[in-house]
Amino acid sequence: MIESGFGIVYRRCLVAVPTLLVVSVLVFVVLRLLPADPLAMSLPPNATQAEMEEMRHDMGFDRPIPVQYAIWLGQIGRGDFGTSIQFRRSVSDLILAALPTTLELVAVGLTLGILLGIGCGVLMFAWRGTAKEQIADLGSVVVMSIPEFLWAILLILGLGVGVRMLPFIGRIDAQMTVPTTTGFLLIDTLIAGNLPAFLSVLEHLALPAFSLALGLTPLIMRVLRSSLFDTYVEDYIALARLRGLSERRILLRHALKNAALPTVSLIGVQAGFMFGGTLLVEVIYTFPGIGNLMVQALRNHDLPLIQGIALVYCVIVLVLNTVVEVAYLRLNPKLRKA
Amino acid sequence: MLLEVADLNVTVRLAAGEVAVLRDVSFTVEAGRILGLVGESGAGKSMIGRVVARLLPAGFRVDARRLNFNGEDLLSVSPERQRALLGNRIAFVPQEALSALNPVLTIGRQFEEHLARLGVPRRERRARAARALGEVRLAHPAELLDRYPFQLSGGMCQRVLIALAFSSDPALIIADEPTTALDVTTQAHIVTLIRGLQRAHNTGLLFITHDLRLAAHLCDEILVLYAGDVVERGPAKMVFGVPRHPYTRALKRATPGLTGPRLRLAALPDVTPGVAALGGFRGCRFAPRCPIADPDCAAAVAQLVEVAAGQWVRCTPRCAAGEAPLVAAEEALALHAGQEHGALLQLEATAKIYGGSRSLWRRGRAVAAVRGASFTVGIGEAVGVVGESGSGKSTLARLVMGLEAPSAGRILLEGEDVTLPLPSWRERIRLMQMIFQDPVSALNPRRRVGNLVTQALEAKGQTLSRAERHERALALLRDTGLPEELMPRFPPQLSGGQRQRVNIARALCAEPRLLVADEIVSGLDVSVQAQILNLLLRLRREHDVALLFISHDLSVVRYLCERVIVMCGGEIVEAGPTEEVFAAPKHPYTRTLLAAVPPDDISRPWPPEDGMAPLGDE
């Protein structure tokens, strides 16, 4: 199916709306399967039964699920995601405050993961047939067998406590304050021209981002290596060699471009999953991102907040899938309009 | 002397020890001359190309008395120097053109990369590339530079590769089966092009092919290889005209002629030995299959003896002297009666249109694969369908078999209408069976041969016991000339010919009245192809089964079928008794098809010199 970049973005947006609707219904219904009473948490000690019923009615929790969903959808139409029960603040405010932290963490983690993954993948392919390849392969299986949140814990034990090399609490050093303009501390510190703060932010990002990267690197390494193998079996590589091109040029100019295709689609999928990974990493490194917010919301049955964050995750993943598909199109002319 | 190869030996280390893949190969290629390397798959002809390029796979060892290119000893030259030669002084033209260009880079990028390596300054590269493409008669070449390989046809890709090869004005070009994957007419154009450029640039050409007749027409000298040994060498006209070595003679008579009497093919038994088996031969490796072999053939390897001016043969003195009797009496084939027994299969204006459906945001262009085909197949009759790729012949086969529903027209079986979507499945498979083109894809790799051939007995409602089914399998194997010990084997463990025989055995299991065969021999070696064709003849006679034979190879159709249908662009342009159609073709397309086939009589010039029109979008 041949298509241009805009065609993809256009089609993706068309698909995005129904997907978001389906996800919102799914989450909305699942959260109400058990008769968990979201109001229970937020009543003063001397409140009476009557007051509780009245508050339940105000919030609309006593109405049937479809009606509640309709009301909620109406609110979203007006851009109001409802108010969090435990924080008594609008859900959109809470998410907007927390989102930059997660985006920044995932951006750094993703970049680190991709660079490491591609570097190791090409290196391992260059070592093909030697003992080093076996070791690297074993290494990749070992790294792959430890999930991000365990890496987060082990890194704290190792580098944070044991060797005391890197900090592992919060996004910046306690003493430093930086005016938050964008919410992305790396940018804010640069805007403020405060270099030590910038370094402190990088230091604080090191361990969590590296934990996330370790979740991605072995996967990219293995996919890139196996697709390089697939590419080297093709005729055009043999013919390039017969045209007298050097091995290095063949690898970089011809093989890598073809091998990039499956790797790009893997990165797209894994980037979406990485947002799930941040959930625990944020809790462990006390990063105030939407992951952290989600865990608090889940623990306190704060339904409006859970639904709000769930939608945000869905939007993020949909955007990522679109970006990857456009990138895939750029790389693979077969899909482009003739 | 451009390329001088003397006593070249290539050995490979296998578990069972050292095996010589090429033994004492000697030949020379002079500038402006074409040497044909002829041999079936497994003969080691591609290995020679890789030896010259010094790009042998791991585990292979090369030693030769002399391996010189323009006086330079290729064996001792430094890897950098060797790489400098490649693509510059020595160029290559591959077989599979469609997959020989990088799919994600434009033609222009890859051409300019090649020119850059030849030291052409950046400014001139694009113009030079366009000019080279024009030289190979590609229409509006400048525009082609910005297109991708997948947007070109097989023929056009091959032309681009030829332009690439000739762009460095090389001294030597090695073309490894450049036309095998192409249609007959395209093959003719490409051969003309190669010969034209070769003469213009006075290049030495090493032309590797399995088609002896094609080599005879194109090449100045021919060297026939069998399992790594040079069995015959000499001027093309003499080697083809008066072949002395039994293998060369068998090769010549293994492909049915397009003209002259229809003679039974001399099919060599068995297949070329695999690399592992080569170790076991001390003497002539062709002895086990040689019809005139005698004891001392297997004892020692004969030396090449010059039997005539420039023609050398490696065989016993008796055959070298030319007295060896003809291989087998040439037996004329009787034709089958044909229509009198009534029609088994009838097609009335059957058509198949693809696409054209108006999906939400994209209007599909309607493609007519088959337009209004009408013909009948008599009981026990063999009808051939010929045409180039894209002519709709395969679609026709799938329509007949009911694998696809026709867009229009009717299909009658024994007079009864079985056109889909009528519920005719049971009826259809009782009477008709299909033999698929690619035996690798047609046989489930996880089923044993014994189980595969009797797969029809596994269907619902069959009540045969395991023993009866085993018997039936053995009978089918014998019927198709397969040894019994193949029963427990799995398809990947069989040779190409054996797999096709299993394919046929499976089709016969349900005792059909009509066999539909879609290009079942095109992928096989010539000698194996002959075995299958003879098998089909025998089976038709013994089982009185009709045959709808689809092929692009006119000579094969002439050998098997009484009547022929010529298809072009989805339409039947001509039909009739094979002899009449081939002797006096009425439709111009049939004429071009026939002209494109290298004639048996090598004195007639081929390919015809009339100006081949520059190739647009094929």
Add this chain to the structure above:
Amino acid sequence: MAPLDRRAFLSLVGAQAGVAALGLPARAAKSDAIAVAYSTDVPTWDPNARVLANAQSLYKCVFDSPINQAPDLSVKPSFAKNWRYRDAASLELELELRDDAVFHNGDKATAEDFRYTFLERPKAPVPQGGQKLDTSSIWRRVKDIEILSPTRVVMHFSEVMPSAVTWLYFMGSYIVPKSYMEKQGPEGFLKTPVGSGPYRLAEYQRGARIVLEAHDKYWGGAPKLKRVTLEIVQDPSARVAAIDGRRVDLAVDLPIREIARLGAEAGIVGSIDSITDIVIVEATRTGPFEREEVRLAAHHAIDKQAISKALFGGKAVPIDVPAAHKTPGYPENFHFAYDPNKAVALLKQAGFGPGKPAQIGFNTLSGFFPNDFEMAQAIAAMWKKVGIEAKLEVIEAAKYQELLRANKLPEAMLYPWGNTTGDPEMYAGYLLDPKSIFAAWKSDDMGERIQRLVVETDPQKRYAGYREANIYAVEKGYTIPLFQGVKTVAYQSSLGFTKYDNGWILPQSYTLKA
């Protein structure tokens, strides 16, 4: 390398004084600024919206309440200089306010603000889908607030509310600036909250950091520490690492065992202090617990001293009634003995024994207060010894509230109860009054007793009544009190830390030694 013995590992892990080895910038020892590793964030900066026990300390820094408590919890005037009931029926409470209280934005705090906080805001109508302020149900009995002068107000009650004075220094009773709040609107107020407390909110990142700066014009004198950075660190092990690495001056709510370890290090003081919060096992009228003997047996079977020694280093003070020692509601002469044999006897009376153990459900929270889950498991083990089979299950706080409201709690529930005032009504008053939504045990006999006390205006009679009610409840097995809660803190010895008996963490009362 010698096998890693415990001492070696601890020294490797515990950071010696040398901060230089770290890659971390050594913290500038500014004289008047401290960093605190705090455990929770405020749910919202609207102090009247939600009453959460562990957020009160943070609110008290930024907002002022009419009355306050000294470290020993004795009542002392704050925004209100003095107060008394004008009438015999105790329906009109007159308060004289200070005239020198100033909000952070410079506005003077007056009677208008008092009336706005305790009458206008609670009674304000709620937009659709929104939620009422918690103060609206706390002060529902306030009929009107009469302003006699900028410094004199009278609170008129629709019915008697003896605990009104106590509530004026309890949760949610924080003065908010009327003009500023009405001008900014609720969301605007939340962006830059303004109160009349000792500290101004300089910077806030939800769930991460709260930065307080001293409010110079505070009527009680500007606090000594000019800048306090509270680092919100939910993870206990991370808080331990923060104080361990000397990256904060004070770390709050740490695992018990870590306090002992940190205390042993040079320059760090670790302290476990019992506070007025209490930990009890709530009983419900279900299953075997319907029999009084089984409930009493369950109480007798618990060896509170052993648990205190094992899980709290002996620092958790056992209690025999649902109240803290030295609070008016605690009958000092009453004791409930740990007597497993009596427990077994009682069980036999109720028809249970080793062969036929009493099967009960036992829920607990986890991570809510120090060693909560460990304590529950220890109790379950002790019950097992006497023949009570407890099926232990951890539930979330939200789940507990829901089961409580739906009366579906199992026989026993281990639950902490906060009460910074020490007032007995805030203990038994809410825990045992069937009409309260927090009462697990609902029985009419307790209901009458408490209803009489809720309207008892004479404080001495009220306190005596609660003491007697508490004894009655424990002897009937309506509740199984265990310990007074503990507050765990660790701070650098350079910090002048003031310990509040109710666990408050108030930087305005701290100093930095030279």
Add this chain to the structure above:
Amino acid sequence: MIRLSPTLRRCLAEPRVRVGGGLMLALLLVALFAPVLAPHNPGEQDLLHTLAPPAWTADGEWSFALGTDSLGRDILSRLIYGARVAMRVATVAAFGAALVGSVLALIAGYYGGWPDWIIGRAVDVWMSFPPVILSLILMVGFGAGLNNVILAIIIVDWTRFCRVVRSEVLAVVKRDYIPAARLAGFSHLQVVLKEIVPAVTPLLLTLVSIEMGIAVVVEAILSFVGLSVEPSVPAWGVMIADARQYMYEAPWGLIVPVLGIFVSVLAANVLGDGLRRSVDPRLAQRLAVIR
């Protein structure tokens, strides 16, 4: 001599299959015979003997080989019983997800048309959501309990099978032996069962073994957040969550369950890797490329 099919023989010859498979088998046996192997009852507390270090350290003792946790329970026994939870979740969830995923994939791949469209859209919706978040929300909806964890994992991970198996089915359906089977008189069901399923099974086994590792990780995540099994059930994630509070004083309490998870996921990945290599037809070509 039993006539092994070439694929099976190739599988057993692959070292990774032997190592991974062996390790996985060992884990399953440990889980099965936990009551026999574990020295103590995992829930039995001894409040006077808490946070004891492993035996090989100075004041460790062999009766509590890996030391005790904050409640004086034997860590080794809890590790062994933890394997029970992990293996039960791994096997049941992985095979459950495999069953659901591959059945839908077969329908989508073989029949195409609207079922393919619907299943494709369902996969798209699933793929537009991080799996960890979905499983957490499901657990909040279902409530705690091992069976709920297994159900949640199946609901989340069936798309992982469906996507991969469907593309494999599409590849197989293109092969001529499928129409050939139809021509031999096979019914659609026979074609699917006798021709397609055997072709897809090796890939399915590879995915199942990898999914076992993923299931263990998801269970660990859920119990780490406190949304998984009841507290009385010793699960590795719970052990990690508990031990984190004493990470400085008793790091072994944390390292032991982490090792437990690591070993089981490693076994799953190595086995999966081995199966994939022996199943992958292109491997033979690839070896020729090694130069």
